[in-house]
Amino acid sequence: MPFNQLKLKNQLCHRLYMASNSIIRAYREPLNALDITYPQYIVMMALWEQDEVTIAELVRKTAIDGGAMTQILKKMSDKWLLEIIKDDQDKRQRFVKLTPKGQSLKLKAVDIPTQIGCKFTSIDSEQTQQLIQLLDLVVMDLSE
Numbered sequence: 001m002p003f004n005q006l007k008l009k010n011q012l013c014h015r016l017y018m019a020s021n022s023i024i025r026a027y028r029e030p031l032n033a034l035d036i037t038y039p040q041y042i043v044m045m046a047l048w049e050q051d052e053v054t055i056a057e058l059v060r061k062t063a064i065d066g067g068a069m070t071q072i073l074k075k076m077s078d079k080w081l082l083e084i085i086k087d088d089q090d091k092r093q094r095f096v097k098l099t100p101k102g103q104s105l106k107l108k109a110v111d112i113p114t115q116i117g118c119k120f121t122s123i124d125s126e127q128t129q130q131l132i133q134l135l136d137l138v139v140m141d142l143s144e
Contacts, residue, residue, distance in 0.1 A: 002088050036076075040075070041112075043072055047082065055070075055095075
């Protein structure tokens with residue numbers, strides 16, 4: 001029995017893993033210029049869309065694990081990119097708010113999606129949209 005189902009070349013998941021790693025490596029240089037990591041960039045994009053959200057909302061929006069989110073927010077707070085504020089009514093709830101430094105990074109990051117998109121030379125914009133739709137389906141199926 002050849003066990004073809006166990007060959008890496010036949011694995012969708014391994015291709016997704018390799019693609020994810022390649023994308024994160026592509027972001028490394030532009031994000032180093034901002035002194036942030038890829039997970040921190042994801043958090044920043046969520047906060048640039050809507051500032052002053054609860055940590056739970058940030059976890060939901062970014063799909064970053066709660067434990068990892070705590071560590072990411074601590075490091076970002078240490079860099080003065082954001083602050084974590086306790087709710088006056090509910091001491092258990094905390095809000096994440098961008099600092100002026102965190103808000104100003106948005107102007108420096110504005111060209112990063114275009115820089116990364118230009119590296120996708122083998123697929124066109126229509127294929128990119130199809131890929132986004134397919135990946136959304138993968139996430140939906142595996143999140144149930």
